Amino acid sequence: MRAPSPGLSAEGAETFDPLPSTAGPWSPDAQHGGPPAALLARAVERLPEAGDGRIGRFTVELLGPVPLGPVAATARVVRPGRSVQLAAAQLHDVARDRVVATAAAWLFPRTAGPGGDPGPLPHTPADGSAHPRPQAWHGGYLDAIEWRWxxxxxxxxxxxxxWMRAPALVVGEPTSPVQRLLACVDSASGASAALDVREWGFLNTELSVHVLREPIGDWLCLDAETTLADGSVGVATSSVYDERGLVARSAQALLVVPRRAGS
Incomplete structure (x- = not known):
């Protein structure tokens, strides 16, 4: 079964109108972190200076809720170089005229290296099972993704x-491998929720992903874990695989707070 709707529909070159399928689990009025992260990666990948480079490390800072209203993505190279380049991207809330997310991406050359894949996982999406969405969480993104646990x-x-399979990021446009990765990997904190979601919120303030290689195919597997202490800070980490093997590792800093009654 395919996801019911694509992720984002384009209005102009860099302005986008999010669909309801981008809504996050905490509120129907704010996006899940995956689509904005993927949109920022798209802006970086479309830079003329990116050329034949590929994203090797991508860090997103979430400065506030990303609305389900028009957003605009921009990117530029802040550190040019012959071997590696550093790009920066921003996502603007058009209605409120404010930056809601930023990203920094290191671009690496597409050259052959000495390593090799560690081998595939002992399971595939066909070995997983679908679970109903928790009633304490909103739909949107959670319903648009195909999950095989x-x-x-x-x-x-x-x-x-x-295992996760995301719908298209932009209507009528192919989704790049790294965009597909970023649309999914922000889910590590939810896939490894360490607390009852009816009583606790755990919102990520940032996401850092080290991309060993670009994923192949539509399906990605998150092997995720959340670590908590006795304060308001948590850390969610994951190893990400395609059906060939390891593609990336991620980490997220989480704000851990009690949920208000009725939220």
Whole structure:
């Protein structure tokens, strides 16, 4: 079963009108972190200076809720170079005229290296199972993604292993491998929720992804874990795989707070 709707529809060169399928689990009025991260990666990849480079590290800072209203993405190279380049991107809330997310991306050359794939996982999406969405979470993004759980679940506290398939990021446009990766990897904190989502919120303030190689195919697997202490800070980490093997590792800083009654 395919996701019911694509991620974002374009209005002009760099301005986008988010669809309801981008809404996050905490509120129907704010986007999940995956689509904005992927949109910022798209802006970087479309830079003329990017040329034949590829994103090797991508860090997103979430400065506030990303609305389900028009947003505009821009990017520029801030550190040019013959071997590696550093690009920066911003996502603007058009209605409120403010920056809601920024990204920094290191671009690496597409050259052959000495390493090799560690080998595929012992399971595929066909081995996973679909779980119903937790009633405490909103739909939108969670309903648009195809989930095939190997271990854990959004409704089960603890670590999680899940295959994910995201819909198209922009209507009528192919989604690049790194855009597809970023649309999914922000879900590590939810896939490994360490607390009851009816009582606690755990919102990520940033996302850092080290991309070892670009993923192949539509499906990605997150092997995710959340670590908590006795304060308001948590850390969600994941190893990300395609059906060939490891493609990336990620980390997110989480704000851990009690949920208000009715939220």
């Amino acid at each position: 190997i271990h854990g679940g959004l409704e089960r506290p603890g670590s999680g292993v899940v």
